[in-house]
Amino acid sequence: MSETRIQTQDDPRSKSPIPFHDQVECALEGRVLLNDPQFNKGSAFTIEERQTFKLNGLLPTAIHSLEDQTKRAYEQYHSYELPIAKNQFLQSLRDQNEVLFYRLLSDHLKEMLSVIYTPTEGDAIKLYSHLFRRPEGCFLDIEHPDEVDDIVNQCAHHDDIDYIVVTDGEEILGIGDQGVGSIGISTAKLALMTLCAGIYPNRTLGVVLDCGTDNEDLLQDGLYLGLRQNRVRGARYDQFVDIFVKSVQKNFPKAFLHFEDFGLTNARRLLEVYRPQLPCFNDDIQGTGAVTLAAVTSAAWVCKLKLNDLRVLIYGAGSAGTGIADQVRDAMAEMGNVSAEEAAKNIWLVDKPGILISSLGKKITNGQRPYVRSNDEFDGVEHTDLVQVIRRVKPHVLIGTSTHSGAFTQNVIEEITKHVDNPIVFPLSNPTRLAEAQPKDIFKWSNGKALIATGSPFEPVTFEGRKYIVAECNNAMIYPGIGLGCVLSRASMLSDSMLISAVHALAALSPALKDADSGLLPDVGDVRVVSMKVACAVVRRAVEDGVATTQGIPRDEAKLEAWVKMQMWDPVYRPLKKVDPAYASRDAKGKVGSKISQ
Numbered sequence: 339m340s341e342t343r344i345q346t347q348d349d350p351r352s353k354s355p356i357p358f359h360d361q362v363e364c365a366l367e368g369r370v371l372l373n374d375p376q377f378n379k380g381s382a383f384t385i386e387e388r389q390t391f392k393l394n395g396l397l398p399t400a401i402h403s404l405e406d407q408t409k410r411a412y413e414q415y416h417s418y419e420l421p422i423a424k425n426q427f428l429q430s431l432r433d434q435n436e437v438l439f440y441r442l443l444s445d446h447l448k449e450m451l452s453v454i455y456t457p458t459e460g461d462a463i464k465l466y467s468h469l470f471r472r473p474e475g476c477f478l479d480i481e482h483p484d485e486v487d488d489i490v491n492q493c494a495h496h497d498d499i500d501y502i503v504v505t506d507g508e509e510i511l512g513i514g515d516q517g518v519g520s521i522g523i524s525t526a527k528l529a530l531m532t533l534c535a536g537i538y539p540n541r542t543l544g545v546v547l548d549c550g551t552d553n554e555d556l557l558q559d560g561l562y563l564g565l566r567q568n569r570v571r572g573a574r575y576d577q578f579v580d581i582f583v584k585s586v587q588k589n590f591p592k593a594f595l596h597f598e599d600f601g602l603t604n605a606r607r608l609l610e611v612y613r614p615q616l617p618c619f620n621d622d623i624q625g626t627g628a629v630t631l632a633a634v635t636s637a638a639w640v641c642k643l644k645l646n647d648l649r650v651l652i653y654g655a656g657s658a659g660t661g662i663a664d665q666v667r668d669a670m671a672e673m674g675n676v677s678a679e680e681a682a683k684n685i686w687l688v689d690k691p692g693i694l695i696s697s698l699g700k701k702i703t704n705g706q707r708p709y710v711r712s713n714d715e716f717d718g719v720e721h722t723d724l725v726q727v728i729r730r731v732k733p734h735v736l737i738g739t740s741t742h743s744g745a746f747t748q749n750v751i752e753e754i755t756k757h758v759d760n761p762i763v764f765p766l767s768n769p770t771r772l773a774e775a776q777p778k779d780i781f782k783w784s785n786g787k788a789l790i791a792t793g794s795p796f797e798p799v800t801f802e803g804r805k806y807i808v809a810e811c812n813n814a815m816i817y818p819g820i821g822l823g824c825v826l827s828r829a830s831m832l833s834d835s836m837l838i839s840a841v842h843a844l845a846a847l848s849p850a851l852k853d854a855d856s857g858l859l860p861d862v863g864d865v866r867v868v869s870m871k872v873a874c875a876v877v878r879r880a881v882e883d884g885v886a887t888t889q890g891i892p893r894d895e896a897k898l899e900a901w902v903k904m905q906m907w908d909p910v911y912r913p914l915k916k917v918d919p920a921y922a923s924r925d926a927k928g929k930v931g932s933k934i935s936q
């Protein structure tokens with residue numbers, strides 16, 4: 339939306355990278371206005387607005403508040419039984435009235451998060467070509483690279499885009515290659531950016547790079563909406579991604595680029611290529627690494643152990659697994675004042691071939707290489723037998739990022755419990771059905787000793803009358819705050835130290851610091867406050883690292899918090915100001931002509 343700014347020179351808002359919003363300029367009227375989710379207020383349009391924007395006769399007489407509308411929408415939400423139907427209801431609300439959509443979700447975040455994110459969004463992505471009604475986001479296909487630049491520019495609502503999520507759809511939320519339907523992960527991650535961190539919804543862009551799909555079910559599906567061909571790989575793929583990134587740099591030089599759910603062969607490689615070139619981030623590698631390190635840090639406090647004394651075993655050494663390994667290694671190195679190589683000795687990786695040892699040679703990926711062990715260390719051990727590996731390593735921490743449902747068996751949990759007082763066990767694979775173990779089983783098999791966090795939400799567990807809150811260790815707890823911090827500081831890059839600052843800020847909010855059974859990470863219902871605190875830590879570190887380009891960022895802690903909060907978008911209706919279409923900025927016009935909806 340285009341905002342009218344009313345400021346004095348001393349107003350702290352004059353130094354804000356995100357414009358302040360007293361009023362919203364709008365050039366639309368009549369049905370076109372009602373059909374635009376960005377401006378539509380439905381029954382909440384005032385008498386004056388109904389007159390000014392030619393809405394009389396297009397709405398029932400009564401004027402309702404946003405609170406009334408939220409009540410009605412909540413009732414409607416509950417008239418659907420299946421999570422996927424609830425997901426589709428919320429999607430249609432988002433298509434109709436953006437403020438109401440975000441308000442409903444903000445008021446019921448804990449209840450609805452699993453419906454708009456993992457696991458239900460994974461089902462919606464899988465069914466995308468069958469449930470499709472209205473496009474949302476930006477679709478770029480590898481057969482038309484010369485159109486990328488124009489489309490990227492046209493798809494944006496606003497000339498100033500703050501945050502872009504892009505996926506190529508190869509490894510979606512633990513359910514593999516989902517082709518063009520993966521647009522749903524970009525738009526879902528953006529919805530969370532707005533909900534959890536107050537990023538302005540119209541200053542975001544969700545993108546899918548349609549490079550084909552290797553998912554046979556999709557290729558055989560007559561209703562499939564993407565490119566019906568196998569994935570393009572190699573030089574042509576790299577060129578296509580590069581054209582997209584260059585287009586982002588050209589059209590939206592201030593934007594932060596978030597890579598999501600790229601496949602194993604590309605995720606880390608692309609991050610390494612683009613990290614020095616523009617402010618960007620891979621959520622599955624860095625976001626997952628950061629949130630997991632925060633949960634491990636908080637578990638170490640509970641166990642009264644130092645982080646760098648922990649032995650960590652990671653099962654499933656792909657993007658998420660190696661991202662966690664890197665983050666934990668770097669934190670251990672910093673804390674112990676030792677080299678990364680030395681710190682890596684505390685981390686063991688297991689993948690399909692079993693424990694990663696040097697004789698695996700070319701099967702080892704670049705991301706796994708720092709953690710490869712000598713063959714001798716595992717002499718006499720069946721390399722693919724997790725129980726035997728645990729017997730040899732005696733880990734304090736066991737993390738699952740494998741998509742191998744049930745891999746943490748009773749024998750596995752009993753074995754780890756033999757060697758340490760409180761095993762730290764995180765089955766992080768999504769969706770729920772792919773978790774490496776059920777928290778209630780881990781708790782029972784460890785005699786209530788385990789400290790547990792999961793990738794998808796789980797109910798609290800009980801053992802002998804004791805109730806234990808299972809923390810949701812999902813990157814959604816941290817990437818919104820990191821993203822907000824980068825956007826507000828207009829950081830030229832996301833440095834490693836900014837990530838570590840984000841981790842410390844999150845870990846410091848752990849409820850387990852006060853009560854060991856109350857969860858290793860804050861409750862998802864508190865994520866907005868968490869994001870604000872994480873953003874402050876990221877902004878502060880960006881200034882210290884000299885990568886912040888925003889001028890006049892407050893140094894004082896309380897002022898910094900106020901400055902961050904002030905720039906977070908809230909789902910409330912703002913007065914609409916009529917502007918002449920001929921003079922309106924692009925965002926005041928809403929979607930026009932052939933623009934793809936966002």
Ligand SMILES: NC(=O)C1=CN([C@@H]2O[C@H](COP(=O)(O)OP(=O)(O)OC[C@H]3O[C@@H](n4cnc5c(N)ncnc54)[C@H](O)[C@@H]3O)[C@@H](O)[C@H]2O)C=CC1
Nearest residue numbers: 511512654655656657658689690740742767768793812813
């Ligand atoms: N909780 C969170 O915040 C996050 C969770 N995840 C979840 O982690 C899982 C993995 O995601 P990515 O790392 O992106 O995928 P990926 O494909 O990059 O990595 C998966 C790894 O697990 C390995 N693997 C598969 N089956 C195995 C088995 N039976 N034994 C040992 N290793 C096995 C694969 O070879 C691969 O190296 C997914 O379920 C995903 O949803 C991913 C990102 C964030």
Ligand SMILES: CC(=O)C(=O)O
Nearest residue numbers: 510511512622768813
């Ligand atoms: C949470 C997430 O990013 C994933 O499962 O891929």
Ligand SMILES: [Mg+2]
Nearest residue numbers: 511598599622
């Ligand atoms: Mg992901």
